[in-house]
Amino acid sequence: MDDEALAQCRRAYASRVLTKEGIQDDDALLQAYATVPRERFLGPPPWRMAGWSGYVDVPSGDASVVYQDALFALQHKRHVNNGSPSLHARGIHKLALRRGDMVCHVGAGSGYYTAIMSLLVGAEGCVIAVEFDGELAARAEANLRDYPNVKVVHGNGVEWPREPTNAVYVNFAVHRPADLWVEHLSIGGRLIFPLGVPDVDATGPTGLASYAGFFLFRREDDAYAVEFLCPVAFVWAEAVSGGFDSYRRLEASFGRGGMQHVCALRWKAERQGDEWYSEKDWGLVYSR
Numbered sequence: 001m002d003d004e005a006l007a008q009c010r011r012a013y014a015s016r017v018l019t020k021e022g023i024q025d026d027d028a029l030l031q032a033y034a035t036v037p038r039e040r041f042l043g044p045p046p047w048r049m050a051g052w053s054g055y056v057d058v059p060s061g062d063a064s065v066v067y068q069d070a071l072f073a074l075q076h077k078r079h080v081n082n083g084s085p086s087l088h089a090r091g092i093h094k095l096a097l098r099r100g101d102m103v104c105h106v107g108a109g110s111g112y113y114t115a116i117m118s119l120l121v122g123a124e125g126c127v128i129a130v131e132f133d134g135e136l137a138a139r140a141e142a143n144l145r146d147y148p149n150v151k152v153v154h155g156n157g158v159e160w161p162r163e164p165t166n167a168v169y170v171n172f173a174v175h176r177p178a179d180l181w182v183e184h185l186s187i188g189g190r191l192i193f194p195l196g197v198p199d200v201d202a203t204g205p206t207g208l209a210s211y212a213g214f215f216l217f218r219r220e221d222d223a224y225a226v227e228f229l230c231p232v233a234f235v236w237a238e239a240v241s242g243g244f245d246s247y248r249r250l251e252a253s254f255g256r257g258g259m260q261h262v263c264a265l266r267w268k269a270e271r272q273g274d275e276w277y278s279e280k281d282w283g284l285v286y287s288r
Contacts, residue, residue, distance in 0.1 A: 074109055191218075
């Protein structure tokens with residue numbers, strides 16, 4: 001496929017992905033999806049695509065095949081994928097990134113969605129891409145070499161950001177927000193992360209989340225507003241461990257439902273009212 005035909009393929013893909021999520025008023029995001037070459041971030045073919053019964057080899061090495069709303073493997077043995085384009089379109093749209101913003105992308109993988117966010121914040125902004133896995137961090141470093149407003153960090157995502165930040169976008173599931181994700185948000189800053197519990201089978205943890213939901217947090221002058229976005233499936237955080245009791249209580253909260261009624265984060269304060277989920281030092285507050 002020649003360059004112009006591939007460019008047309010990317011534009012059609014961008015339109016389909018945003019239309020699927022009902023996003024009609026975000027031309028910058030549409031252009032970013034139509035610009036970033038997804039195949040570059042997947043590595044060379046043959047590519048593996050995730051399906052209901054596992055991964056299948058894609059018989060074509062034509063780059064046009066990756067421009068669909070599907071999961072392609074980055075590390076198939078660990079179930080690490082280049083995530084759902086439509087899901088990330090929803091998340092990145094909700095981050096409402098502006099030119100000049102400072103963004104921390106936690107769990108950046110090979111950098112595809114980092115590149116998309118880097119176009120949204122422009123040369124005046126900056127994206128810190130943090131990846132715990134050394135092989136993926138090295139791939140992200142190579143893939144993002146043409147994005148001068150991106151810095152790739154090989155490190156533990158719960159230890160970032162390290163300065164006031166406009167947006168934090170987390171791409172692994174965890175049972176609680178890390179302190180720095182919350183406390184380093186600037187006023188008006190946005191945090192999205194998958195809150196969940198780890199999946200366990202007969203042999204132990206599978207490396208995936210069992211229950212998880214995308215939650216959006218917005219820092220206000222003296223509070224944190226919260227919105228539940230959707231249920232999600234993500235890998236579980238490698239470098240994070242919690243207690244079985246916390247997992248069990250959080251799983252019970254998901255089982256009861258009502259996530260759509262969460263409206264605020266209680267952070268390092270005493271509980272005041274009805275909460276969808278509660279720990280001693282934080283909780284998710286109901287609106288009803």
